[in-house]
Amino acid sequence: METSNRASIIAYCLAPLNLDPNSEAAREVTRRLDHALKTFQAQAARPVRVDFSRMPSLVINEAAHGYE
Template sequence: MEPLTRPQAIIDFCLAPLNLAPGAEGEGEVRRRLEHVIKTLQLKTAKPISVDFSTMPSQVINEAAHGYE
């Protein structure tokens, strides 16, 4: 996987597991907020931020430990 630098590409990758229907309630607001965060971070660092999700360690969530079963 190539590192992602475009805010929309990063957002699309992060939201893909949720299978949100385009135009679903809140979907547009989530995208707007995430894009704002990514662009603000890029401005603060004065360069595009790239994210390589292929090198991220997996997160294992124990739902039973949080009371979700």
Template sequence: MTTYTSPRTIIDFCLAPLDLDAGADATQEVRRRLEHVIKTLQIKANKPLSVDFSSMPSQVINEAAHGYE
């Protein structure tokens, strides 16, 4: 179980599968916006929020329903 509390580590974990170009303007803008959202949520909660992705339920995609078989 890994718990993430830092906005940057949460963002890194979430964006890792996308293999984005770290130097691209769009990537930097996405990171800036996500960091703002996470920090705002933490401020509103009056405490650092943590995320444990190991307890996240699996998402099953029905590829046949989308024409990918």
């Protein structure tokens, strides 16, 4: 799997627009995309809560696996 940083992702997304990199519009859209990517990464990295009390019990027959 290829890893990418935010700058390369933003450059890839903006390439078809042929924006002048020194223009105010390019700086603003870069800033907004960077913020969106940071927010997405922060949300995706959050741990997921699992309520094990609502899960049915699983009984393993230890004798069938050789554990007695």
